[in-house]
Amino acid sequence: MPVGVSVRSAGRWLTATADALANILLPAGCRICEAPLTRATRVPVCEECLASFEPLPKQICDACGVPLPTFGGADGLVRFCPACQTKVYAFGRARSFAHYDRALVKAILLLKFERIEPLAAWFAARLAEGIGREPDKLGADVVVPVTLHRMRQKERGYNQAELLAKPLAKRLKLPCQPVLLVRTRPRPDKRLLSLEERWTSVRGAFATRPGTKVDNRRVLLVDDVLTTGATLDACSRALREAGAKSVIGLTVARAIRDPDGGPR
Numbered sequence: 103m104p105v106g107v108s109v110r111s112a113g114r115w116l117t118a119t120a121d122a123l124a125n126i127l128l129p130a131g132c133r134i135c136e137a138p139l140t141r142a143t144r145v146p147v148c149e150e151c152l153a154s155f156e157p158l159p160k161q162i163c164d165a166c167g168v169p170l171p172t173f174g175g176a177d178g179l180v181r182f183c184p185a186c187q188t189k190v191y192a193f194g195r196a197r198s199f200a201h202y203d204r205a206l207v208k209a210i211l212l213l214k215f216e217r218i219e220p221l222a223a224w225f226a227a228r229l230a231e232g233i234g235r236e237p238d239k240l241g242a243d244v245v246v247p248v249t250l251h252r253m254r255q256k257e258r259g260y261n262q263a264e265l266l267a268k269p270l271a272k273r274l275k276l277p278c279q280p281v282l283l284v285r286t287r288p289r290p291d292k293r294l295l296s297l298e299e300r301w302t303s304v305r306g307a308f309a310t311r312p313g314t315k316v317d318n319r320r321v322l323l324v325d326d327v328l329t330t331g332a333t334l335d336a337c338s339r340a341l342r343e344a345g346a347k348s349v350i351g352l353t354v355a356r357a358i359r360d361p362d363g364g365p366r
């Protein structure tokens with residue numbers, strides 16, 4: 103028998119054995135839909151749930167990344183959303199992996215409250231793929247996670263944005279600076295805030311740590327969800343004031359509002 107064939111069949115046997123072991127060792131099931139996990143992976147979410155995340159479409163605002171209507175102007179091409187035409191944001195560009203919807207809402211909760219690092223690493227791989235599709239527009243020198251107020255971080259024990267930023271920086275072979283930004287004012291309960299109030303509540307709520315430098319560097323700012331853009335905007339302002347050359351916001355999820363104003 104040719105060597106290649108026996109190596110392949112041994113490989114198949116090993117995969118089958120690993121999957122069988124996974125059934126025994128991972129009796130808890132998918133953390134989103136509770137279906138049994140049948141593959142050997144450290145990500146405690148089934149293939150179906152991972153495949154159900156809905157990536158953003160190709161036609162997005164070149165600046166903030168919000169999906170644009172598929173019909174365009176006279177030439178069929180609208181490059182910027184209304185907010186970016188009036189330059190609302192302090193970040194140069196923002197991109198997200200998928201719609202903040204259904205299974206992804208649950209996955210983000212797992213990141214926020216259960217510190218599931220293999221899931222964060224899976225998302226980091228998706229974010230890196232997104233950057234790989236637009237290398238000219240999304241180039242960066244340093245990865246910085248959006249920070250929590252220290253009281254919040256103490257309560258939670260970790261920062262979910264840092265969980266994403268570290269494996270992302272590793273993939274991109276860039277330094278990660280988790281302590282560059284500080285949140286100087288705690289976040290009020292978002293559920294009690296209108297969209298307007300969210301903007302005013304984060305304005306000036308972030309600063310760079312005294313003594314740190316971002317001089318002339320292009321920052322990749324990482325967070326879990328982009329809702330109004332207010333948080334990324336406030337962080338970007340602080341980074342630009344500290345000398346950052348540019349800021350690109352990168353989030354796993356993006357909340358898309360319907361024209362009637364409710365979250366999608």
Ligand SMILES: [Zn+2]
Binds near residue numbers: 133137148150
């Ligand atoms: Zn599932």
Ligand SMILES: [Zn+2]
Binds near residue numbers: 187
């Ligand atoms: Zn835009």
